Amino acid sequence: MVGLLSRDSGETLIDQIVRSVAARIDERLLRGGARMPSIRSFAATHGVSPFTVVASYDKLVAAGYLESRRGAGFFVRERLPMALNAAEPGITSAGAADAALATKPIDVVWLVRNMFRQMPHQQMPGTGVLPSDWLDGAAIANALRAVSRQNANLLLSYGVPQGFLPLRQQLQHKLAELEIAAAPEQILTTAGVTQALGLVAREFTRPGDTIFVDDPAWFLMFGSFAALGAKVIGIPRLGDGPDVARLAELAAIHKPRLYVINSVLHNPSSTSLSAAKAFQVLKLAEEHDFILVEDDIYCDLHPGSAVQPATRLAALDQLQRVIYLGGFSKTMAANLRVGFIATSPERAERLADRKMLSTLTTSDIGERVVYKVLSEGSYRKHADRVRARLDSVRAKTLRQMERVGLKIVHAAPAGMFVWADAGCDTNALAERAMAEHLLLAPGSLFSPAQLPSTFMRFNVAAMQEPAVWRFLERAVGAVK
Amino acid sequence: MVGLLSRDSGETLIDQIVRSVAARIDERLLRGGARMPSIRSFAATHGVSPFTVVASYDKLVAAGYLESRRGAGFFVRERLPMALNAAEPGITSAGAADAALATKPIDVVWLVRNMFRQMPHQQMPGTGVLPSDWLDGAAIANALRAVSRQNANLLLSYGVPQGFLPLRQQLQHKLAELEIAAAPEQILTTAGVTQALGLVAREFTRPGDTIFVDDPAWFLMFGSFAALGAKVIGIPRLGDGPDVARLAELAAIHKPRLYVINSVLHNPSSTSLSAAKAFQVLKLAEEHDFILVEDDIYCDLHPGSAVQPATRLAALDQLQRVIYLGGFSKTMAANLRVGFIATSPERAERLADRKMLSTLTTSDIGERVVYKVLSEGSYRKHADRVRARLDSVRAKTLRQMERVGLKIVHAAPAGMFVWADAGCDTNALAERAMAEHLLLAPGSLFSPAQLPSTFMRFNVAAMQEPAVWRFLERAVGAVK
Numbered sequence: 006m007v008g009l010l011s012r013d014s015g016e017t018l019i020d021q022i023v024r025s026v027a028a029r030i031d032e033r034l035l036r037g038g039a040r041m042p043s044i045r046s047f048a049a050t051h052g053v054s055p056f057t058v059v060a061s062y063d064k065l066v067a068a069g070y071l072e073s074r075r076g077a078g079f080f081v082r083e084r085l086p087m088a089l090n091a092a093e094p095g096i097t098s099a100g101a102a103d104a105a106l107a108t109k110p111i112d113v114v115w116l117v118r119n120m121f122r123q124m125p126h127q128q129m130p131g132t133g134v135l136p137s138d139w140l141d142g143a144a145i146a147n148a149l150r151a152v153s154r155q156n157a158n159l160l161l162s163y164g165v166p167q168g169f170l171p172l173r174q175q176l177q178h179k180l181a182e183l184e185i186a187a188a189p190e191q192i193l194t195t196a197g198v199t200q201a202l203g204l205v206a207r208e209f210t211r212p213g214d215t216i217f218v219d220d221p222a223w224f225l226m227f228g229s230f231a232a233l234g235a236k237v238i239g240i241p242r243l244g245d246g247p248d249v250a251r252l253a254e255l256a257a258i259h260k261p262r263l264y265v266i267n268s269v270l271h272n273p274s275s276t277s278l279s280a281a282k283a284f285q286v287l288k289l290a291e292e293h294d295f296i297l298v299e300d301d302i303y304c305d306l307h308p309g310s311a312v313q314p315a316t317r318l319a320a321l322d323q324l325q326r327v328i329y330l331g332g333f334s335k336t337m338a339a340n341l342r343v344g345f346i347a348t349s350p351e352r353a354e355r356l357a358d359r360k361m362l363s364t365l366t367t368s369d370i371g372e373r374v375v376y377k378v379l380s381e382g383s384y385r386k387h388a389d390r391v392r393a394r395l396d397s398v399r400a401k402t403l404r405q406m407e408r409v410g411l412k413i414v415h416a417a418p419a420g421m422f423v424w425a426d427a428g429c430d431t432n433a434l435a436e437r438a439m440a441e442h443l444l445l446a447p448g449s450l451f452s453p454a455q456l457p458s459t460f461m462r463f464n465v466a467a468m469q470e471p472a473v474w475r476f477l478e479r480a481v482g483a484v485k
Numbered sequence: 486m487v488g489l490l491s492r493d494s495g496e497t498l499i500d501q502i503v504r505s506v507a508a509r510i511d512e513r514l515l516r517g518g519a520r521m522p523s524i525r526s527f528a529a530t531h532g533v534s535p536f537t538v539v540a541s542y543d544k545l546v547a548a549g550y551l552e553s554r555r556g557a558g559f560f561v562r563e564r565l566p567m568a569l570n571a572a573e574p575g576i577t578s579a580g581a582a583d584a585a586l587a588t589k590p591i592d593v594v595w596l597v598r599n600m601f602r603q604m605p606h607q608q609m610p611g612t613g614v615l616p617s618d619w620l621d622g623a624a625i626a627n628a629l630r631a632v633s634r635q636n637a638n639l640l641l642s643y644g645v646p647q648g649f650l651p652l653r654q655q656l657q658h659k660l661a662e663l664e665i666a667a668a669p670e671q672i673l674t675t676a677g678v679t680q681a682l683g684l685v686a687r688e689f690t691r692p693g694d695t696i697f698v699d700d701p702a703w704f705l706m707f708g709s710f711a712a713l714g715a716k717v718i719g720i721p722r723l724g725d726g727p728d729v730a731r732l733a734e735l736a737a738i739h740k741p742r743l744y745v746i747n748s749v750l751h752n753p754s755s756t757s758l759s760a761a762k763a764f765q766v767l768k769l770a771e772e773h774d775f776i777l778v779e780d781d782i783y784c785d786l787h788p789g790s791a792v793q794p795a796t797r798l799a800a801l802d803q804l805q806r807v808i809y810l811g812g813f814s815k816t817m818a819a820n821l822r823v824g825f826i827a828t829s830p831e832r833a834e835r836l837a838d839r840k841m842l843s844t845l846t847t848s849d850i851g852e853r854v855v856y857k858v859l860s861e862g863s864y865r866k867h868a869d870r871v872r873a874r875l876d877s878v879r880a881k882t883l884r885q886m887e888r889v890g891l892k893i894v895h896a897a898p899a900g901m902f903v904w905a906d907a908g909c910d911t912n913a914l915a916e917r918a919m920a921e922h923l924l925l926a927p928g929s930l931f932s933p934a935q936l937p938s939t940f941m942r943f944n945v946a947a948m949q950e951p952a953v954w955r956f957l958e959r960a961v962g963a964v965k
Contacts, residue, residue: 020651142640145640146633149637155496157622157626159820160819161622161820163819170507190548197845199843339640339643340643340848341850342848362712370821371850
C-alpha cells in the first residue's frame with residue numbers, strides 16, 4: 006500500500022486506508038486469519054499518525070473485514086465462501102454434461118466481485134473494463150460539476166420512468182448514425198445494460214421459457230436468466246457470427262423466446278457478425294418467432310462501418326423484431342450506471358411499466374452527466390483516442406501472446422478482448438494465477454454450461470505488466 | 486403555462502416548454518386530438534420568439550407527444566391506453582371476488598405515472614410525496630456540488646455491489662438510534678425501496694409462493710410481486726396494526742414466504758404498530774416460518790419513540806427474521822434513488838449477489854450525496870422542520886375534511902397521509918376529480934385485490950388549494 010495514500014485526492018486518509026485494505030482482503034491478497042501490521046508499524050510505514058490507523062482499523066472491524074483479538078492485535082476475518090445459488094431449472098448447453106454444474110473453486114460471482122474491486126489494473130489481464138486512466142475522467146468531472154450547478158429542485162421529485170428526455174433525444178442521433186431510426190419515445194434508460202437485459206427477460210419470458218445466448222458469452226447474464234427460471238442455451242459462436250445451422254436446429258427443438266447476441270465486438274472474442282450471418286439470423290428469428298436482443302455495449306470501441314465492416318441487426322430490421330441495448334459503462338464511466346433500450350413504441354411502453362415496478366425511475370444525475378458529455382462533442386474524440394490506444398497495443402500483445410504459447414483463432418482488428426487457446430485447462434491456470442495475485446478469466450466462465458475450457462479471455466489494455474508475461478511464459482502449457 | 490417559463494432556472498426555454506407541454510399531455514390536461522395554439526399565438530402569449538416555439542414543437546413531435554398535420558397545425562397525439570399486464574397467477578385477497586380484476590378506467594400504472602409528472606402539487610391531494618418546496622433543495626445542491634469536486638476517477642470504474650461504504654457506515658448509526666444493530670456488511674444500498682422489495686421478493690420467493698401485504702397497502706408492490714408469479718394476499722390492517730387473528734388464520738392456510746409491512750406510519754393510514762401487535766406478529770412469523778419485510782420508508786416523518794410510540798420489528802428481533810428496508814425518497818430527494826436493506830450477514834451476501842445480477846452496482850453519486858447530507862447533520866433539522874410543518878397543517882386539514890363529509894377512522898398524530906371514508910365509491914369520485922384536473926388516490930388502488938372502496942388516501946401537505954375543497958364539498962356524498 007506504500008505510496009497509495011494521497012493528501013489531495015478528496016478522500017480522507019482514513020477512507021483511503023479503509024478502502025485499500027478492504028480491497029486487498031476482497032482480492033484475497035490479504036487472506037482470512039492473516040495478522041495486520043501493528044498500529045505503530047503501519048503508521049510508521051505509511052507516514053500517518055497512529056490515530057489515523059486506529060480509526061481505520063476500527064472502521065474495518067465495523068465493516069467486518071478485520072477482527073481485534075485482545076492482546077494479539079488485528080487480524081483479517083475469515084469469510085464464508087461465496088457462490089451463486091444453484092440455477093433453476095438450470096443452465097444447459099446443447100449436449101453439455103450436467104456434471105459441469107458441480108461446484109467449482111472459481112465461479113462467476115467470485116470473478117465479478119473481483120472485477121468490482123480497486124485491484125491494480127495491471128494485475129487483471131482478465132478484466133472486462135478499460136483501465137481508469139484510459140477514460141476521460143476530466144470530461145466526467147466537468148459534466149458532473151455542470152449538473153451540480155443546475156436547479157437541484159429537479160432532483161427532489163421522481164424523474165420520468167422513460168428516463169431523462171434530452172438524453173433520449175441525444176441517443177436518437179447516436180442511433181441514427183448507426184442507421185437505426187428510434188424516436189425518443191422508443192428509448193428507455195436503464196441502470197446499465199445489466200438492468201436492460203433483466204427487464205427484457207422479465208417482460209418477454211415466463212419461467213421455463215428458453216433464452217439463447219452465444220457460446221461463449223458474457224457470464225453475468227447466465228445467472229440473471231437462470232434466476233428468472235429460464236433455460237439458457239448456448240449457440241456456438243464462430244468467427245463471423247453464430248453457427249446458423251446449429252441455431253436453426255436448436256430453434257426448432259427449443260422454441261426460444263429470446264436470443265441475446267453481441268453483433269459487433271462480441272464478448273469475449275471481439276469478432277463481429279458478417280452481413281450474411283446477420284441476415285440469416287434475422288430470417289431464423291422470423292421463422293421461429295423469437296426476439297433478437299442485440300447487446301451493443303462495445304459499440305464505441307468499433308471504428309465505424311466505413312472503416313471496418315459492422316452490421317447491426319437493428320439497422321436491418323429497424324426495431325421490429327430486434328431490441329437494441331447500449332450503454333456507457335465501458336467507454337465513459339461504469340459508475341454512472343447508464344444504459345438504454347431502443348425498441349418499438351409498443352414494447353418501449355411495456356418496458357417502461359416494467360422498469361417502474363423494478364426501480365420506479367433511474368436517477369437523472371447519471372443521465373444528465375452522460376447527456377452533457379455526449380452533447381458537448383468531446384466524447385467522440387475520446388472514443389477515437391481509446392481506439393487508437395487499443396490499436397497501438399493490440400498487435401504487439403498478440404505477438405507476445407503467441408510467443409508464450411497462446412493460440413489466437415480469430416485476431417479481431419478492434420475491441421479490447423482476445424479469446425485465446427492456452428492448450429490446457431484454464432480453470433487450473435486461473436487458480437495458479439490467483440495464487441500469484443493475477444486475475445485471469447478462464448473460458449468456463451463464458452460457457453453457458455460453465456464447461457471446462459482451454460480458452461480464456463484477455464484484455465489487451467491490461468497486459469502491460471512484465472509479471473503477467475512472466476507468469477504466462479511459465480504457466481501456459483505447463484498446467485495439465 | 487403562463488408564467489411558468491423562467492430565464493434563470495438553468496433550463497433552456499425550449500426545454501421548459503417541452504417539459505411543461507409533455508407534462509400536461511401526460512396529465513391528460515391536454516387530451517389526444519386537441520389542437521395546439523399556433524406558433525405565433527404561443528410565442529405571443531408566452532413572450533418567446535417563434536423560433537423557440539418551432540423548436541419546442543419539433544421536439545414534442547420527435548418525442549411522440551404532438552403530431553403535425555400539413556396545413557392544419559400541431560395536434561396532441563392520440564395515445565394508447567396504458568394498463569399493467571394481467572397479473573399471473575394473480576392478485577387475490579382473502580375472500581375477494583375475481584370480478585375485481587376486470588379492467589378499470591383508473592389503474593395503478595395510470596396513477597403512478599401521473600405522480601411522476603411535474604403536475605402542480607396543489608392539484609394532487611392523492612400524491613404520495615411532499616411538495617418540492619417542503620424539501621431541502623439547497624442541502625442536496627450543496628452535497629452534489631461537494632461530490633462533483635471529488636476525484637471523478639472514482640466514478641470511472643464500478644462501485645461495490647454492497648454500495649458506498651461510508652454511507653453504509655452512516656446508516657449503521659442511523660439504525661442504532663432506532664435500536665437496530667447492523668454492521669455495514671449487513672447493509673446493502675438499493676435504487677430506492679422499490680428495488681429493495683424486488684430483490685427481497687426475487688431472492689426469497691419462487692413463482693407460486695404467497696406474499697402477505699397489508700390491506701390497504703402501497704400499490705406498486707402488488708404489480709411487482711404479481712409479475713414474479715407470487716400470490717399476493719392482503720391482511721386487514723386495523724388502527725394498531727394487522728388483524729392478528731386473521732393473520733394467524735391466513736398464515737396457516739397459505740404458508741406465506743414473506744409478509745411486507747409498514748410498522749411505523751403505514752401507507753395509506755399513517756398509523757403505527759402497537760408494541761403488543763409487533764410482538765404478536767413476530768410470534769406468528771416464527772410459528773409459521775415466514776420472513777417479515779419491514780418497510781420503514783416513512784421513518785423520518787415520525788418524531789421518534791420518545792415523543793410518540795413506535796415499535797420497529799427489527800428492533801425487537803435484531804434482523805434475524807426481519808428484513809428492514811429504508812430510503813430517502815420521501816424526505817430527502819426522490820431522484821437520488823437511494824434506499825437500503827438491513828438484514829443478517831448471510832442474507833445480505835445473498836442479496837448483494839442478487840443485486841449484482843440485477844443492476845451490477847448502484848451508482849455511487851446518489852449514495853455520496855445522501856452520505857454528505859446525512860453526515861453533515863443538517864438533515865436532522867430538516868426532518869424536524871418537515872414534521873413541524875405537517876403538524877401545523879394536519880389538525881386544520883382534518884377538521885376541513887370532516888366538514889366536507891369525509892370520515893376519518895384513525896386520526897394519526899404524525900405522517901403525511903390520512904385515510905378517509907368518503908361514503909361513496911371513490912373510483913367514481915376520482916374520475917370526477919380527474920375531469921377537473923385534480924388527482925385523487927381512490928381506495929381501490931391500495932387494495933391488494935383492487936376492490937372498489939369508499940375510502941381514499943389524502944396527503945395533508947397537498948390540500949392547500951381552495952379548488953380541492955370546493956371540489957370535495959360538492960362531490961363527497963354526491964357520487965353514488
